[in-house]
Amino acid sequence: MNRPHRLAPDDGWLHEPWPHERNASGITRLELVCGWVTGLDPRGPDIADVDPLADPLDALDRALIGSLQQAPCCVAFSGGRDSSVLLALATRLARREGLPEPIALTMRWPGLPETDESDWQEQVVTHLGIRDWQILEPDDDLDLVGAVAGPLLLEHGLTWPPAAHVVLPLQRAATGGVLVMGDGGDQIFAGWRRARLGDLLAGRRRAQWRDVLRALDALAPTPLRALADSLRADTPAPWLSPPTLRAWRRHQGSAAAQEPATWPAFLRWTRRERATVLTLDTWERIGRGVGSGLSTPFWDPVFLRSLGVWGGRFGRGQRTPLMAALFSDLLPDTILRRTTKAHFTRAFFSHASRRFAEGWSGPAPESPIVDARSLRETWLTDLPPNTSAVLLQASWLLGQATPATPPAGQPAIDG
Secondary structure (H helix, E strand, O other): OOOEEEEOOHHHHOOOOOOOOOOOOOEEEEHHHHHHOOOOOOOOHHHOOOOOOOOOHHHHHHHHHHHHOOOEEEHHHHOOHHHHHHHOOOOOOOOHHHHOOOOOEEEEOOOOOOHOHHHHHHHHHHHOOOOOOEEEEEOOOOOOOOHHHHHHHHHHHHOOOOOHHHHHHHHHHHOOOOOOOOOHHHHHHHOOOOHHHHHHHHOOOOOHHHHHHHHHHOOOOHOOOOOOOOOOOOOOOEEEEEHHHHHHHHHHHHHHHOOOOOHHHHHHHHHHHHHHHHHHHHHHHHHHOOOOOEEOOHHHHHHHHHHHHHOOOOOOHHHHHHHHHOOOOOOHHHOOOOOOOOOOOHHHHOOHHHHHOOOHOOOOOOOOOOOHHHHHHHOOOOOOHHHHHHHHHHHHOOOOOOOOOOOOOOOOOOO
């Protein structure tokens, strides 16, 4: 009989893949129960040796031209800054090269006001003179275990991200052609946490007292940064035992401490992040199933390399000034500088998820470290945390098929 013990940093079994026959992405036990994936993936491309272009916009045009030469070329258009920029670039390039203009594809949930970006969408479409704009209204079909996600989970298994199925209606609309997506914008334009320090070192702003802490953090040895990041790291996961949550913080802190201190190195690093690699792999597999290609120009290696050279060691600022510097001739300043953002949690935790949670009594995935009662209560709250989404899908899968036999010797955990 296994004796309960407290988790230690070398508890390697937590970093092994969740032993289920449908764990397609190799999500580890710790990633499953905490709801996020971290670290680098060896399959991610290294952009260091890619030849850059002088203008990052030329690199984006190069990434888009092949998609525009296929029909239909559809742009997933939410009205956010990233999708608006790609729609603008693709439209301008098509008109310049005499190619068919891209189709703008938008999904709307009329019953969920927090998802509404229709005003922003109308501004962009009017400014660009878009001729073909198709609006889909999926209602609650895109629930995490609903009519779209359920069959995909059975076909492809547990994948990352949990809401990967949201692109399926868009990919079906692009069957025979290509779907262009703005994935990567948040990570690339807003993900570098040294951006404010870069502004200071580049002389774009005056020093503040908090810059002392930022500088100390950037200059600290990696083990010390990992410790500091582990203390800051958290995840809303009340279903976890305290030692498991501490293990997650250590793991997350160690991964965050690897983030480079310069802009070009950060872009190289973020393209190899595990979350990025798994997301693109999942969407490509789903797209192949319906006969549509996938284009994610922001993740294009030539664009990232060009952006790194253009930005220099200290980058060109945080998200808003960076996007304004790059795309001011494409879209109005009000769109590039918007600060609002839509939220889609209720579109995914909808009726099917609630019905499943109401009738679910366990067992919880990785039950030694997940409290089923607390997990169920979390799912039944008005706004469940997104970190519980992958556990919801894993629990649903447990009810559909028998998991593989877990390795012997998995330890029990006490609090």
